[in-house]
Amino acid sequence: MLSSEEKKIENEEVEEKTERQSPEFGHSFFRADRAVPAIEFKDVRLAFDEKVILDGVSFKVRKGETKIILGRSGSGKSTTIRLTLGLLKPDDGEVLINGEDITYFSESQMMKVRENMGMVFQEGALFDSLSVYDNVAYRLHEKDVEEELVREEVERMLQFVDLEEAIDKMPSELSGGMRRRVGIARALVGEPNIVLFDEPTAGLDPPTARTICELAIKLRDIQDVSSIFVTHEMKNLDYLAQEYAIHDEEGNIVFEEEGERLCLINTEIIMINEGKIIFEGKEEELRTNRDPYIQKFLNGK
Numbered sequence: 001m002l003s004s005e006e007k008k009i010e011n012e013e014v015e016e017k018t019e020r021q022s023p024e025f026g027h028s029f030f031r032a033d034r035a036v037p038a039i040e041f042k043d044v045r046l047a048f049d050e051k052v053i054l055d056g057v058s059f060k061v062r063k064g065e066t067k068i069i070l071g072r073s074g075s076g077k078s079t080t081i082r083l084t085l086g087l088l089k090p091d092d093g094e095v096l097i098n099g100e101d102i103t104y105f106s107e108s109q110m111m112k113v114r115e116n117m118g119m120v121f122q123e124g125a126l127f128d129s130l131s132v133y134d135n136v137a138y139r140l141h142e143k144d145v146e147e148e149l150v151r152e153e154v155e156r157m158l159q160f161v162d163l164e165e166a167i168d169k170m171p172s173e174l175s176g177g178m179r180r181r182v183g184i185a186r187a188l189v190g191e192p193n194i195v196l197f198d199e200p201t202a203g204l205d206p207p208t209a210r211t212i213c214e215l216a217i218k219l220r221d222i223q224d225v226s227s228i229f230v231t232h233e234m235k236n237l238d239y240l241a242q243e244y245a246i247h248d249e250e251g252n253i254v255f256e257e258e259g260e261r262l263c264l265i266n267t268e269i270i271m272i273n274e275g276k277i278i279f280e281g282k283e284e285e286l287r288t289n290r291d292p293y294i295q296k297f298l299n300g301k
């Protein structure tokens, strides 16, 4: 057995040998702590009054993985996200973030954990009285970060979502899709390594919905972000589970389809029904699953 000090030294050596920088965000990839899941639910139970919402839900989101959560309205998808954020506490079971049991964390402890998390809401949830700049800068302004650094970060994030030109606009001047992208830019400030998406494409036209999915794919494949992506739109499933982002020879980010021979290993799907996970696995397995409930769901019935 190694002492904890020896282990630490060993880990540091591994990190030094294998650390690589992402060109855009400066994240470290291939760290020794990758084996620890970014998010883990262990036998989580939650009821509101008499109504059981989650009835023993367990899953793991590995580092750099996207977990797509499917389920009918009211099945507990947003509840799962609120539990991950520590906004709700389970009646039973545990929620772990980066290996840390946050189940009984106080609000102030949770604030620290949430610094590492970004949240993308359905409506974009922007502050209407603040400009795009101030919306994206919100977290940094709260922390009294120097304005020069704030501007740099805001510009970088708006560039990531391809909205640099909107920096001085007010939310009311933006289309629904642009608002959603500003919401994503805001969620990414501070380089969270966990990003939670709750129906981020609801109500958007198909091309705009696609750009939102592309952002999620870029985060997964280029930034190594771990995420939960709640959706009921099957098209999103196609994009996220069949396409990946890479840098081409000129260094531009391009999207490729996995095709017949590849199978993306960093994207998995969970389906929740009546408080239980009724499916967990790859998109290919979901499509070929014979369960009548799943087939109905996939066919939009």
Ligand SMILES: Nc1ncnc2c1ncn2[C@@H]1O[C@H](COP(=O)(O)OP(=O)(O)OP(=O)(O)O)[C@@H](O)[C@H]1O
Pocket (backbone or CB within 6 Å): 048, 053, 071, 072, 073, 074, 075, 076, 077, 078, 079, 080
């Ligand atoms: N704070 C609360 N108090 C009481 N019941 C709640 C509360 N929050 C959620 N619920 C109930 O829990 C169930 C699950 O809600 P949740 O918002 O997680 O569903 P969802 O899967 O996100 O649905 P949708 O697809 O419509 O967004 C619903 O029946 C909802 O009415």
Ligand SMILES: [Mg+2]
Pocket (backbone or CB within 6 Å): 077, 078, 079, 198
């Ligand atoms: Mg919901």
